[in-house]
Amino acid sequence: MTQTIAPRVRILVLLLLAVTGALLAGAAPASAHAALTGSDPGQGAVVDTAPTQVSLTFSEQIAVSDDAVRVLDPKGKRVDKGDPANLSGTTYTVRLLSGLPDGTYTVAYQVVSADSHPVAGAFTFSIGAPSETSVSASAQASDDGLVGRLYGIGRYVSYAGFVVMAGGAAFVLACWGRGAGVRAVQRLVVSGWLALTAATLALLLLRGSYTTSGKVGDVFDLSLLGDVLQTKTGAALVSRLLLLAAAALFIAVLFGAYDKREAEEKRDLTFGLAIGGTVVAAGLAASWAMSEHASQGLQPGIAMPVDVLHLLAVAAWLGGLTTLLVALYRAPADTPVDRDAVQRFSRLAFGSVVTLVVTGVYQSWRQLGSWSALTDTRYGQLLLAKIGLVVVMVAIASISRRWTARLAKAPAPAAREEEEEREKEKQPTGAGKATGAGKDEAGNGESGKDEAGSEKGDDVRAAQLARQRAAMESARQKRLRDADPNRFGLRRSVLAEAGIAVVLLAVTTVLTQTEPGRTEQEAAAATSASSSSSASTGQGTGAVTLNMPFDTGGENGKGVVTIDLDPARVGDNDMHVYVEGPDGQAFDIPEVKVAFTLSAKDIGPLPVVPDHITTGHWSASGVQIPMTGDWKVEVTVRTSDIDQVTVSKNTKIG
Template sequence: MRRWAAATLALLGLWLAAGVATAPPAAAHAELVSTDPAEGARLEQAPAQVTLTFTEGVSLGAGYARVLDAAGERVDTGSASVEGDAVVVPLRGDLADDGYLVTYRVVSADSHPVSGAFSFVVGDGELVPAGAASGAGDTDPVVGAALPAARWLGFAGLSLAVGVPVLLLTAWPAGWASSRLRRMVTGGLAAVVAGAVLSLLLQGPYAAGSGPTSIADPALLQATAGSATGAAHLLRAVLVAALAVVLARVWRRGSPARPDVVAGGVLAAALVGTFAAVGHPVAGPLPGLAVAAAAVHVAAMAVWLGGLAGLLGGVLREEAPAADLAQALPPFSRLAAGSVTALVVTGVVQSVREVGSPTALVTTSYGWLLLAKLVLVLLLLAAAGVSRVWVQQHLGVRRSRPAPRRRVTAHAFSAASGAAAADEPGPHPAVTSAAGARAGVLAAAAAAERPALRRAVLVELAVGLVVLAVSAVLVGTPPARADVARPVDVTLPVQTAAGEAGSVQISVDPAATGPNTLHVYLLDPQGQFTQPADIRVTLTEPAQELGPIDVALQPAGPGHYVGDGMAIPGAGTWTLAVSVRLDEFTAGTASTTFPVR
């Protein structure tokens, strides 16, 4: 027990420390890299199209990419397309001088929507604030709550549909005759289908940013069914139907035949694969490894939690024979220990890809959810340890312990029917008697401790269901690596008392707490670099009443200034303001806000 606990804690330490500190520099979630025209750009002529480039391939699916004029009317042709990692939005050819707002909501490869807005100006128009699209890309709160619930239902159902049969195959063959366990497995299969159908219906509104009233929208359903995520949900329902046929045959026979085991195993593995092959694992670096790790993670979860549910519904019931309890607990204890190890190892792999750094672990929603899951897993291991210690002490589950030697005494020989009986093949009657006595002792011990064991297993299962709920939310949360810091790259008009007088390009990298690199480029109305008489940059965080903080600038060329090591003292929504004096009589300002995590 001590060796098993030490190994598990060591792996958990890797999960929290090494795993999140040694990840490769890639993100399993699409992010906007650049736009053409650039944000805040002022153009002499209207462009033929708007191009948005992302870190990885995206799909429009149920999403959109639109261009609106200052009056809120669409000026795109309505035929946006995806070209590699870019989304191209063709524009009408008769655009007037005006400000234009680009809004988009596309679907990343991990099935999560990526939304935002930016604006540009043609001719003498006025810049449309990007905040004019505020709320347009938000996920409906009902849809946002219903999707994790549907995922939780699918996870819980998978645990019953896969974990209970595995328990019966490996630890308690007599349980195939239990009608209660049959109902549990049937309910699990139904829950998997229900979760898949709900997820299929909700994915469209989730991607489009619409409400639950649009779940039956034919266009959204068609877009979802044509996506990889929709295909996985549909395949999941088909696999459940096939697995139900195999299990029904097993229940009728009362025990599985070899073909049933093979067919059921293949179908169960494929069913687990449909859970692993969606979401974060399919995007980002090494998707093959990530999907395999996720599949092992899901399978281990199902075997462990489903086995616990099977024990509660079977051998841990008062009316169950004590001999069955003594028979089932040792092999399941070993199976659970293996499942825990698999869960932690694959958790390391997943955290390496999706967290990336200790900073991301404590500054993002994904990181805090992962920490909450870790705490719950530690509680789960503590509850499991209570049960495992008891099984080891009373039922002899020790891998390294040699089998006890059977000693045949003179008293045992006297109980035999004579020398001839001792020469017959098979175990000696005294050995059989000793084995029967040991089985009786084990059964009596199991029966005496059944209430305590039932309470411990019930705690394990309850905490495990909460872990499933946190996991269901994690699946729908952008990875910490993608959310930890987003560099700022924006072009803003310089406002003077007489109107606009050129523009300023601002770049902040990585836009995180601590040292940052600032680049400021000043351009005249013709788009050429211009040298101001004076320039000042300040940082302010109004909500926390921080600032203004002066940023030290160094000239790096005509109209180019660098703030190397610009310190941002804490997280929040910061405002960066640029004040320039163009000549003795003209001064202007420009400012932008950005999140810091």
């Protein structure tokens, strides 16, 4: 039965990789990390007069390029001018050509969220009345294609490479010092380094196309690569490459000088390698934390160190588990994984799981924000799947701990049994040699073959004997490894753990590409509130809130003025005026005036001068609206003795 273990391992690994590929292929495009929470004009809105600009408000800061926002007329011709500008906070504007005719216009945007993921979308608004348009309002994200899939695979390989490299090195230093001289363990850790390095280089090349056009031909565009190097994500990838150079030196020392030292010298070197390795591993983990979810949203100063700790715990657990599996299956019989090493790893894995639970609870609260997000959002559903896999892994790990306990109690194999195995295997080999020698001598004496032919035959025979000895030695070591039922049981349970770990890592990779549940729910709530506000404004009932960006052109002349009119009906109304700067903070200006005009009835402008209440807040009560209609609300903002501007917006009142 043990002879079929290796094929079964290969089949299981292939199945797990297939599951991983299916998870990655089924992942939703990572194009919603910064959600569009509002716009002016709003989605589907019909305005009476052509706006001078279009503003977009996102749930977080974004990076915009020169061509990030496009406004197209019904025939598909661009009507925007100039580059998008950050008006205030998370609101961005693009100016429009003057004198736009009536019809339906399409706004298409493609930007990069602060947590490094591309965001794309489109919506329409109409001037005068809706019309037919030749422009599709559905935008394909740059990551929704071959480049996006390659980028997702690169992210998975980079995570896997880091886990194997860092976890394997930690296993050798903390649990099994003799493993530094085992060739299979060396190959595993070096493979992790190679995978992480290759994936990082690939991500750096793919990044430009991934966040812009999504075309394979743009992967080697040097101008795009230059733009990527100036971004936060580009800096993180370059930092990762530099740290990988230090990691290569660490690996060379671990599997070179460290393995050749005596026991007492090893203890001194272990401390230095542990400190240096921890610093390098933490730096590599920080290259993810500084450019993804942890760097944005609530408490980034706490979230980034927690994310680093989370990644290190994942590497120590899953990477150590992979190394243990390789050692159990591939380590030579004369250098087995001893029971003390397994017990030390068991304690390390337990500490890693505790760390994962603590940091995972904090990350879940930060990214979800509510219990409903756990079941109502894709992020929450993936998180539930991840939690389920961790629970299954912990359950299997408990079985592994039982096998470890049995292994510790079981007596060591007798040296006599190993010696007998060696003697049995030597006998046929020795007989073969003697027979072969006799035949050679007889042949040389009777047939008179030339010396060159004899030497050639000896070389062939020697090569055959060497292959036979290698095969017999491999079989002997396999029999010795499989002879202990406790060790065999441990191997099977660790193999099951490692298989689930592959799927767990795939789910984690997809999770990092998915919009956090908190952001998704906030965006949905903002969209719902915007729709409700638009509906109530169109029907003439309820309070009205108008946000109007302004720019007087002078120093500190940019901001947003907000008008709240309650209850927005004929008769007396309460009005509040708020002024915020580009940073979203309230600030005072020398003067603000409001006027109401009903052009259809030639009423107005009706001026209102609100009273200053507190910083950035003015108020007026008893504001008279004489009749229902589509009123123009004009606000004059003066930021200095000579700098002022008037902005306006139409709304239904009454």
